[in-house]
Every structure is written in C-alpha cells, then in structure tokens.
Amino acid sequence: MAMNTSTMGNLTRRFDLxxxxxxLGFLAIFLFFAITLGDSGFLTVRNLSNIxxxxxxATVMAVGLVFVLSAGEIDLSFGSxxxxxxxxxxxxxxxxxxxxxxxxxxxxxxxIGLINGALVAYLRLPSFLVTLATMGLFAGxxxxxxxxxxxxxxxxxxxxxxGSGALLSIPSLVLWTAGVxxxxxxxxxxxxxGAHVIATGDNPRAAxxxxxxxxxxxxxxxxxxxxxxxxxxxxxxxxxxxxRYTLGETDLMTVIAAVIVGGTxxxxxxxxxxxxxxxxxxxxxxxxxxxLMGLSVSDQMIVRGLIIxxxxxxxxxxxxx
Amino acid sequence: MAEPxxxxxxxxxxxxxxxxxxxxQKNFGGVTAIENFSLDLHAGEIxxxxxxxxxxxSTLVKIISGVHPPSEGxxxxxxxxxxxxxxxxxxxxxxxxxxxxLALADQQPVYMNMFLGREPVRGPxxxxxxxxxxxxxxxxxxxxDVRIPSVRATIRNLSGGQRQGVAIARATHWATKLILLxxxxxALGVAETAKVxxxxxxxxxxxxxxxxxxxSLDQVFRLSDRICVLRRGRQIGVRRTNDTDKxxxxxxxxxxxxxxxx
Ligand SMILES: Nc1ncnc2c1ncn2[C@@H]1O[C@H](COP(=O)(O)OP(=O)(O)OP(=O)(O)O)[C@@H](O)[C@H]1O
Ligand SMILES: [Mg+2]
Numbered sequence: 001m002a003m004n005t006s007t008m009g010n011l012t013r014r015f016d017l018x019x020x021x022x023x024l025g026f027l028a029i030f031l032f033f034a035i036t037l038g039d040s041g042f043l044t045v046r047n048l049s050n051i052x053x054x055x056x057x058a059t060v061m062a063v064g065l066v067f068v069l070s071a072g073e074i075d076l077s078f079g080s081x082x083x084x085x086x087x088x089x090x091x092x093x094x095x096x097x098x099x100x101x102x103x104x105x106x107x108x109x110x111x112i113g114l115i116n117g118a119l120v121a122y123l124r125l126p127s128f129l130v131t132l133a134t135m136g137l138f139a140g141x142x143x144x145x146x147x148x149x150x151x152x153x154x155x156x157x158x159x160x161x162x163g164s165g166a167l168l169s170i171p172s173l174v175l176w177t178a179g180v181x182x183x184x185x186x187x188x189x190x191x192x193x194g195a196h197v198i199a200t201g202d203n204p205r206a207a208x209x210x211x212x213x214x215x216x217x218x219x220x221x222x223x224x225x226x227x228x229x230x231x232x233x234x235x236x237x238x239x240x241x242x243x244r245y246t247l248g249e250t251d252l253m254t255v256i257a258a259v260i261v262g263g264t265x266x267x268x269x270x271x272x273x274x275x276x277x278x279x280x281x282x283x284x285x286x287x288x289x290x291x292l293m294g295l296s297v298s299d300q301m302i303v304r305g306l307i308i309x310x311x312x313x314x315x316x317x318x319x320x321x
Numbered sequence: 322m323a324e325p326x327x328x329x330x331x332x333x334x335x336x337x338x339x340x341x342x343x344x345x346q347k348n349f350g351g352v353t354a355i356e357n358f359s360l361d362l363h364a365g366e367i368x369x370x371x372x373x374x375x376x377x378x379s380t381l382v383k384i385i386s387g388v389h390p391p392s393e394g395x396x397x398x399x400x401x402x403x404x405x406x407x408x409x410x411x412x413x414x415x416x417x418x419x420x421x422x423l424a425l426a427d428q429q430p431v432y433m434n435m436f437l438g439r440e441p442v443r444g445p446x447x448x449x450x451x452x453x454x455x456x457x458x459x460x461x462x463x464x465x466d467v468r469i470p471s472v473r474a475t476i477r478n479l480s481g482g483q484r485q486g487v488a489i490a491r492a493t494h495w496a497t498k499l500i501l502l503x504x505x506x507x508a509l510g511v512a513e514t515a516k517v518x519x520x521x522x523x524x525x526x527x528x529x530x531x532x533x534x535x536x537s538l539d540q541v542f543r544l545s546d547r548i549c550v551l552r553r554g555r556q557i558g559v560r561r562t563n564d565t566d567k568x569x570x571x572x573x574x575x576x577x578x579x580x581x582x583x
Contacts (some may be wrong), residue, residue: 064424093422189449190448190449191442191447191448191449192440192442192447192449194449195433195440195449196438198426198429199426199429199437199438200428202426202427202428203424203425203426203427205422205424206424206425206437207420207426207427207437207438208421209408209424210438210439211408211412211438211439212437212438214529252537265428269428269429270428271429286332315413
C-alpha cells in the first residue's frame with residue numbers, strides 16, 4: 001500500500017518546477033531584454049519603474065481573477081468593467097465632489113461583479129457564458145455612456161491618489177499594487193474564506209457536504225473581481241487623467257495569461273497571488289521589451305501570443321500520474 | 322483468515338441506542354425507495370447494511386445524515402427526536418459520513434482536508450491555525466495508524482487506500498455519535514481493504530456507532546456485530562452476525578427467504 005518512494009519524489013520535484021516556472025520565466029526574459037536591449041534603454045531606472053507603473057491596473061485585476069479561477073469559475077467581463085467604472089468615476093466628478101467619483105467607480109465595478117455572481121451562484125448559469133454576455137453588454141454600455149467620447153479627469157487630488165502622486169516618495173501606483181497584493185495574499189492564504197474558495201474550486205461536492213456555503217463563495221469571488229476591475233478603472237483614469245471606453249479592452253488576455261503563468265489552475269483548487277504579481281510584471285516587461293525592439297504592432301501581437309502560449313503550456317502541464 | 326482478530330471482545334448492544342429509527346419511509350415522487358424501516362444503533366457496535374443494487378442502502382444513509390428528509394417516520398438521536406434540515410446540522414450533532422466517492426479536495430494537503438469547512442482560526446484577525454491543524458492531524462493519523470508519507474502530502478499523490486484512510490480518519494475526528502460508511506472499500510485492492518477494515522474495526526473502541534454498507538459478505542462477516550438486510554426498499558430482517566451464516570443472508574438479499582412478520 002505504501003507508495004513507491006521514487007515516484008513520490010519525482011512528483012514532488014516536478015510539481016515544484018511548475019511553481020517556479022513564473023520566476024524562472026521572469027528571470028530569463030529579463031536577462032534576454034537586458035542583454036539585447038541594454039543600449040535601447042531597457043535597463044534604465046525610468047524604464048523599469050515605468051513597467052511597474054503601467055502594470056498596476058493589470059496586477060489589481062489579476063488578484064481578483066486568482067480568486068475567481070481558484071473557486072472554479074471564470075470572469076471574462078473585467079475588461080469592460082474597467083471602462084464602465086472609469087467612465088462612471090469621471091462623469092460623476094464633472095459635477096460632484098471627488099469622493100463620490102471614487103464611490104461611483106468602485107460601486108460600478110462591485111455592482112457588475114454582483115450581477116455576474118448572482119447569475120452564477122443562484123441561477124446556476126456557467127460563469128463562462130454569463131461573463132461572456134456581460135462582457136459584451138458592458139462594453140456596449142461603456143460606448144453609449146458618453147457616445148464614444150473620452151472624459152477628462154482634472155481633479156488633482158484624484159490623479160494624485162490614483163495616478164502620478166507619491167507618498168514618502170513611493171509612487172501611489174506602487175502603493176496600490178503592494179497593498180492589493182498584500183491583502184489579497186493574506187486573505188487567500190490565511191483566512192477561512194480563502195481556504196473555502198480553494199476547496200470550492202477543487203471539489204465543489206466535497207465543499208458542499210463539508211458545510212461550505214458554495215453559492216456564497218461563487219457570488220463573493222465574482223464580486224471581488226468586479227471590485228478589483230473598478231479599482232483598476234480608477235488607476236487608469238488617474239494615470240491617464242481621462243476615462244475612455246477603450247480602457248481595459250486589451251487586458252483580458254494579458255491578465256488571464258499573467259494569472260495562469262503565475263501558477264493558478266484554470267479549473268480551480270490551486271492558485272497564487274504572488275505568482276500573479278510576477279506573472280503580471282512579466283507580461284508588462286514583455287510588452288515593453290517588444291516595443292523597444294522596434295517590432296510593429298502586429299509583430300508584437302504575434303510574438304506576445306506565441307510567448308504566452310508557450311508559458312501557459314508549461315505552467316498548465318500536469319505531472320503525469 | 323484474520324477473522325477472530327477483528328471481532329469485538331464485548332459489544333454493548335444492551336445499552337440505550339445512539340440512533341433509533343422508527344418506521345422510516347422515503348418516497349421519490351411515486352417511487353418508494355425505503356418503506357417502514359426500523360433499527361437501533363448502539364455505541365461500540367458495527368452494523369452492516371446489505372442488499373442488492375438499488376435496494377435503498379445509500380438512500381438510508383442520506384436520510385440519517387440529513388441529505389434527504391424522511392417522508393415518514395421518526396429518528397431519535399440519544400433518545401431525542403431529531404429532524405435534520407441539511408447535512409451540516411447532522412454533522413453538528415456528531416454524525417459523520419464517509420461517502421462512496423470520498424469527498425476529499427484532491428489538490429489540498431491531508432491536514433486541510435481533515436478540517437475542510439471547519440478550519441480553526443486564531444487571534445483577533447482570525448488567521449488560519451495551520452500549526453494546530455497539522456499537529457491534530459499528525460496525532461490522529463498516528464493513533465489510527467493511517468500510513469501516509471506526511472500530513473502535508475497532497476491528496477492526489479496518495480493511493481486509494483491512503484485516501485480512504487484519510488476520509489475515515491476525518492470522520493473519526495469529528496463523529497461523536499455515529500459514522501456512516503458507504504462502501505468504503507469498493508475501489509480498493511486486497512491489502513488496502515484489509516488495512517481499511519482494521520481501521521473500521523478499531524472504531525469500536527471509540528464508543529461510537531458504525532453503520533457500514535458493503536457488497537462483500539466476507540467483509541460483512543469479518544467486521545460486523547449485526548447485519549441488516551434490505552431488498553427493494555423493504556427491511557427483510559436483522560441478524561446477529563454470530564447467529565447467522567452467508568447462506569441465510571444471501572437468501573434474504575435475493576428473496577429466497579421471505580421477510581418475517583414485523
Ligand atoms: N434522488 C433520487 N430521486 C429519485 N430516485 C432515487 C433517488 N435516489 C435514489 N433513488 C432510487 O432509490 C432506489 C435506491 O437507491 P440507492 O442508491 O439507495 O440504492 P443502493 O442500495 O445504495 O444501491 P447500490 O448498491 O447500487 O449503491 C433506486 O431505485 C434509486 O433509483
Ligand atoms: Mg449505494
């Protein structure tokens with residue numbers, strides 16, 4: 001009955017490799033760009049910190065997505081949510097005080113998340129279809145909200161908090177990223193809620209007979225994802241000093257890839273917040289390096305797609321049993 | 322032929338029952354899955370529930386564990402009439418089930434499965450008490466002699482017998498009254514079955530009642546103190562294991578021996 005020890009050891013070792021893939025990949029790509037693009041300004045402090053600042057919204061969305069995927073669900077609508085939230089905040093701030101704009105942005109994100117979550121948790125509709133539909137729905141709403149016009153954000157306090165500001169000379173976007181990662185990691189790893197999210201994605205029936213409120217978990221993870229998308233919308237609006245329906249449009253693939261590469265299972269039960277952060281930085285670095293290499297936009301898309309494909313293939317490969 | 326080793330030194334069938342079922346009936350729409358079922362289960366006793374496929378054994382387990390409410394009849398837990406709203410209520414009252422298909426979270430470590438849905442927390446921030454879970458699991462696994470490489474091992478890296486050992490250990494940890502086992506060795510090989518049987522037999526010493534469903538009569542005769550036979554939802558009879566033999570039980574299961582008047 002005792003399991004063959006060498007098989008055990010093998011499994012453990014390969015499993016470990018899988019978890020380290022994102023860090024090794026990050027290092028490899030960093031070294032590649034550092035060597036080939038050393039003269040093109042890749043290694044300058046300014047460029048490197050730019051990468052971190054630019055990935056802040058994607059990292060925040062990635063944290064939400066780790067919860068969603070870990071619970072065995074998917075969210076395809078967060079990109080559209082970003083645009084709706086940013087526009088809601090910008091429009092409200094044109095006529096009302098800034099705090100109401102923040103509330104409008106976060107509230108819009110949370111509301112969309114709750115709508116997704118309620119449809120999935122209580123009507124038992126598959127999250128893939130629900131969020132595919134709401135992705136289209138809210139992309140349409142974002143377009144019609146301001147008739148495709150972009151809305152300027154001129155409140156200095158807002159653009160400071162969510163964009164160009166700094167506290168103790170640490171850029172606010174870095175603080176937002178660090179805060180969301182830290183809280184996300186603690187909730188994911190150190191609370192009963194986190195354990196129940198993971199158990200729900202691992203084996204929903206086992207979770208249910210163990211007394212875990214599976215429906216409430218599904219509602220909550222999608223609500224978190226919506227809220228994170230709302231925050232990402234504020235970060236975009238703050239940094240760009242404007243909101244547009246195009247915000248978040250290209251984030252869907254990037255964020256999903258960041259999270260999967262970071263060691264979160266696509267079918268639930270396993271995930272990592274820190275891995276998602278590194279995955280997100282990796283995607284940002286890839287973007288940045290490909291631009292510096294002078295690739296055309298279409299070539300960038302092709303190369304990025306191929307690299308993501310390879311990374312996802314490696315991180316999803318299950319150890320043979 | 323380790324039969325005698327698994328047999329109890331003494332059974333306490335004369336103490337008041339832990340669980341008492343009276344006239345239990347279950348209808349699914351027009352189909353009667355269980356009719357007029359009555360049985361007492363005592364602490365320190367292992368009762369086997371046998372019957373052909375579709376006889377209603379799993380249905381009975383689901384009634385006792387609160388998954389299905391009975392259509393008719395009374396359930397008494399330690400003398401008190403109970404009606405469980407759902408499975409978590411039955412669990413809170415000390416009734417644990419080891420399901421046919423396990424109900425373990427495959428990608429999680431053994432110790433997290435041991436506390437699934439009931440994870441202890443510490444401090445004002447209610448942080449998961451992993452240390453406590455690991456220590457309690459190590460103690461339990463040692464006590465029950467469940468041989469796993471580590472309590473941090475991931476469930477899917479364990480063998481079928483080791484998994485079943487974990488599931489039974491979990492039930493043992495939480496049950497204060499009754500453990501229900503639905504075909505706990507159905508998917509196991511010979512050696513693993515023997516190990517799980519040893520584990521089940523050791524539950525007698527923990528002063529809880531055990532109800533085990535099995536299709537293996539050899540196993541039933543090795544393990545149980547009493548045998549209850551179901552056929553197409555009807556209770557054919559209950560026998561003391563020492564006072565019956567396989568032929569009689571087979572006759573009761575297949576219908577060669579008709580049910581006695583109640
Ligand atoms: N939820 C349900 N709805 C309708 N009928 C059901 C339901 N659950 C069980 N039944 C029926 O009740 C009868 C008893 O089923 P049950 O699963 O209890 O049998 P069993 O004795 O456990 O069989 P097996 O040995 O194959 O596990 C069967 O005819 C089954 O089809
Ligand atoms: Mg059954």
